[in-house]
Amino acid sequence: MALAKNLPVVPSAPSGTMALKPVVGIWRERYPQIIQGRCNACGECLYFCPEGALKLKGTEKGKELEINMDFCKGCGICAHECRQQALRMVDEYTGPQGLLG
Amino acid sequence: MGCRGCGAAIAVRQAMEALGSRTIIVIPASCMATIGGSGLKTAWRIPFYHSLFECAPAVASGIRAALEVQEIKKINVVSWAGDAGTADIGFQSLTGAAERNEDIIHVCYDNESYMNTGGQAGGTTPFRAWTSDTPSGKPTRHKDMLAIMAAHKPAYLATASIAYPEDFITKLNRAKEIKGFRYIHVLAPCHRGWGIKEEETVEMARLAVECGLWELYEIRAGERRVTVIPERKIPVKEYLLRQQRFRTLSEEDLAFFQAEAGALNG
Amino acid sequence: MRQLLNGNEAAAMAARLARVEVLASYPITPAAPAMEQIVRFIAEGKLKAKFIRVESDHSALAAAVGAALAGARPLVITNSQGLAYMSEVLYHASGLRLPIVMAVVNRGLAAPHTRFPDHGDAIAQEASGWVQLFCENNQEVLDTLIQAYRLAEDERVRLPVMVHYESYIQSHTREVVEVPSEEAIDRFLPLYRRPALDVDNPQAVNVVTGPDLYMDYKHQQDKALQGSREVLREIDLAYAGLTGRAWGGTLGVYRLDGAEYIFVTMGSLASTCREAVDMLREGGLPVGLLKIRSFRPFPREEVRSLLRDARAAIVLDKNIVYGSGGALAREVRASLYGLARGPFVYSYIAGLGGRDVTSEDAVRIYKMVEEKVKANLEPLPYEWYGIE
Numbered sequence: 001m002a003l004a005k006n007l008p009v010v011p012s013a014p015s016g017t018m019a020l021k022p023v024v025g026i027w028r029e030r031y032p033q034i035i036q037g038r039c040n041a042c043g044e045c046l047y048f049c050p051e052g053a054l055k056l057k058g059t060e061k062g063k064e065l066e067i068n069m070d071f072c073k074g075c076g077i078c079a080h081e082c083r084q085q086a087l088r089m090v091d092e093y094t095g096p097q098g099l100l101g
Numbered sequence: 102m103g104c105r106g107c108g109a110a111i112a113v114r115q116a117m118e119a120l121g122s123r124t125i126i127v128i129p130a131s132c133m134a135t136i137g138g139s140g141l142k143t144a145w146r147i148p149f150y151h152s153l154f155e156c157a158p159a160v161a162s163g164i165r166a167a168l169e170v171q172e173i174k175k176i177n178v179v180s181w182a183g184d185a186g187t188a189d190i191g192f193q194s195l196t197g198a199a200e201r202n203e204d205i206i207h208v209c210y211d212n213e214s215y216m217n218t219g220g221q222a223g224g225t226t227p228f229r230a231w232t233s234d235t236p237s238g239k240p241t242r243h244k245d246m247l248a249i250m251a252a253h254k255p256a257y258l259a260t261a262s263i264a265y266p267e268d269f270i271t272k273l274n275r276a277k278e279i280k281g282f283r284y285i286h287v288l289a290p291c292h293r294g295w296g297i298k299e300e301e302t303v304e305m306a307r308l309a310v311e312c313g314l315w316e317l318y319e320i321r322a323g324e325r326r327v328t329v330i331p332e333r334k335i336p337v338k339e340y341l342l343r344q345q346r347f348r349t350l351s352e353e354d355l356a357f358f359q360a361e362a363g364a365l366n367g
Numbered sequence: 368m369r370q371l372l373n374g375n376e377a378a379a380m381a382a383r384l385a386r387v388e389v390l391a392s393y394p395i396t397p398a399a400p401a402m403e404q405i406v407r408f409i410a411e412g413k414l415k416a417k418f419i420r421v422e423s424d425h426s427a428l429a430a431a432v433g434a435a436l437a438g439a440r441p442l443v444i445t446n447s448q449g450l451a452y453m454s455e456v457l458y459h460a461s462g463l464r465l466p467i468v469m470a471v472v473n474r475g476l477a478a479p480h481t482r483f484p485d486h487g488d489a490i491a492q493e494a495s496g497w498v499q500l501f502c503e504n505n506q507e508v509l510d511t512l513i514q515a516y517r518l519a520e521d522e523r524v525r526l527p528v529m530v531h532y533e534s535y536i537q538s539h540t541r542e543v544v545e546v547p548s549e550e551a552i553d554r555f556l557p558l559y560r561r562p563a564l565d566v567d568n569p570q571a572v573n574v575v576t577g578p579d580l581y582m583d584y585k586h587q588q589d590k591a592l593q594g595s596r597e598v599l600r601e602i603d604l605a606y607a608g609l610t611g612r613a614w615g616g617t618l619g620v621y622r623l624d625g626a627e628y629i630f631v632t633m634g635s636l637a638s639t640c641r642e643a644v645d646m647l648r649e650g651g652l653p654v655g656l657l658k659i660r661s662f663r664p665f666p667r668e669e670v671r672s673l674l675r676d677a678r679a680a681i682v683l684d685k686n687i688v689y690g691s692g693g694a695l696a697r698e699v700r701a702s703l704y705g706l707a708r709g710p711f712v713y714s715y716i717a718g719l720g721g722r723d724v725t726s727e728d729a730v731r732i733y734k735m736v737e738e739k740v741k742a743n744l745e746p747l748p749y750e751w752y753g754i755e
Binding site for chain 2: 388389391415416417419420421422423425426427429430431432433434435436437438439441455456459560562563564565566569570571572573574575576577579580
Binding site: 013014015016017018024027047048049050051052073074075076077079080081089 | 102103105106107108110111114115137138140141142143144145146147263266267298299300301302303304
């Protein structure tokens with residue numbers, strides 16, 4: 001089966017083309033759950049996420065932590081590092097909002 | 102595309118905060134060269150080149166020469182290598198670039214073994230560490246890359262740890278403004294190679310600093326300055342024995358490491 | 368303007384006329400003087416370029432790769448051990464389709480150690496994907512190095528080019544060389560920019576590639592190399608228009624009219640065989656010369672059509688592919704494959720490690736071949752000339 005391949009001359013990939021679904025989020029076995037009231041939006045966890053899946057979003061209530069589930073692999077570093085213990089790792093399948101929950 | 106909890110990925114993301122979009126990065130064979138993507142997809146948003154293993158600093162030298170001859174200014178040229186691409190197979194090109202005072206930043210992200218090929222020992226692997234080719238523990242101590250690179254009297258030299266992102270980012274911001282050869286060595290644990298849980302990656306990079314085995318400092322214009330004094334000081338065994346790779350450490354070995362780290366109340 | 372230049376000086380002059388922008392080279396005998404001459408040009412303000420005083424041959428080509436990726440025009444000068452050392456990087460240069468030009472001052476590979484010439488270092492890299500052009504004399508060195516940039520940078524090619532000349536025989540021997548004017552070469556070789564590493568247009572170069580794509584890239588690369596023959600011919604003609612000198616594109620011919628015996632060779636041996644042809648023709652013998660200029664890509668069609676009606680091709684190889692024979696003879700035989708009645712191809716290995724091959728030697732070889740042809744003796748796979 002021949003595919004029409006429009007290869008570039010120089011073997012390369014165009015910048016920023018990784019952002020296609022489904023992405024590495026499918027590797028997850030657990031995911032971080034934000035515990036209401038504990039997160040003070042300090043932003044430390046953003047520095048420690050290997051996937052860059054954490055963002056602080058501005059809302060009327062101030063800054064809020066947002067997790068990009070397309071890229072979160074569930075490594076647990078954010079939960080482990082959070083000084084406020086505002087994140088808890090929950091099973092991907094059986095936890096609330098889990099696939100089997 | 103790295104493992105869950107990859108320390109290398111954390112290091113690059115922190116670095117990109119400082120480096121910005123006017124950066125060209127060369128990465129030799131290493132995990133970091135590959136986890137950005139494959140085929141026709143990449144996560145990189147800056148110009149990136151996966152170079153051959155031994156020559157990232159040489160490639161970076163060539164890139165800088167090309168930019169200069171075209172009078173293209175204000176671009177960071179970075180060679181970003183693991184410990185092999187810095188201390189071992191990459192050492193020749195590194196020392197050459199340093200001696201020529203090439204206007205590049207070399208960052209070594211150090212997970213203290215050759216993780217991309219399955220976790221073999223390398224020059225920066227610590228004494229007595231288990232690796233896939235030193236199963237009874239590495240019989241020799243690690244190569245002191247900081248001393249070696251300091252001897253080249255580079256324009257800027259610093260250590261860093263992914264557990265101290267603000268320190269790392271500050272150092273990169275400082276390095277950006279300096280011309281000449283700049284060397285930054287960042288400790289970026291690999292949980293698979295070190296035998297820790299994936300969520301402990303950053304914690305381990307902190308314990309290394311807290312026990313004194315990894316000091317955070319910089320050398321600028323010949324002056325050495327400690328940049329972070331950790332919140333607490335712990336004995337080396339609280340760092341070492343958490344890692345499976347050090348499970349065969351004897352009391353003698355621990356004493357050796359403790360001496361390396363300096364006395365607890367020193 | 369006519370100057371007395373040795374091969375290294377001719378190469379350096381060509382680099383200056385071609386406005387090379389980055390010189391990344393590691394000293395090696397006897398190529399270093401070429402590099403030093405260019406460094407002097409830079410120091411004297413006669414060439415605006417950067418010299419990267421690399422710490423190894425491998426780093427020399429690596430730096431050139433970096434420079435080409437970032438859009439500049441690089442030059443590397445090396446040979447023998449240096450070429451072998453940087454061989455790993457050759458495949459990046461060609462696989463990444465970079466317009467790098469390399470002057471190779473052909474020298475035999477150790478062991479045993481030699482500093483004298485043969486083509487072993489070049490042939491060892493015949494599969495590297497680089498265009499390989501062999502020069503017969505210092506004039507050709509100068510002309511070819513300039514043409515090499517236009518070839519490498521051509522949109523249809525985009526491949527690195529090696530320009531071969533021999534250590535000492537050419538590198539250190541002075542000949543009269545006509546040096547074209549800067550204006551002429553500026554017209555011939557416009558400034559070229561095609562950076563793959565560009566902050567305004569970022570991409571990831573040399574991303575990990577799987578079986579689904581790798582072979583397609585290689586196919587693309589091979590097509591480009593095959594197609595470069597035509598481009599080389601065009602370029603050679605354009606250069607002739609400016610300077611009055613053409614080199615035949617991929618190959619040169621000498622006195623092929625009615626030739627029944629044709630020498631086929633590359634490099635300085637072509638000069639030697641020209642003299643032998645003249646000597647033999649004076650005796651009324653129908654001998655000619657086919658000089659291969661472009662070994663990669665090999666001009667199969669042309670060789671086939673030029674040799675098909677000869678009685679014998681006498682191939683002189685200044686190289687040995689151990690266990691197989693001379694590389695040029697192998698290519699010649701492949702070019703003639705399938706002809707119902709083609710010439711016998713006699714293969715001689717000669718001149719390795721700088722062993723002298725004179726025009727008398729070439730005449731002697733002709734005589735040996737003539738005897739065998741008359742006795743209807745089929746050629747051996749290959750023979751070593753000058754070995755008792």
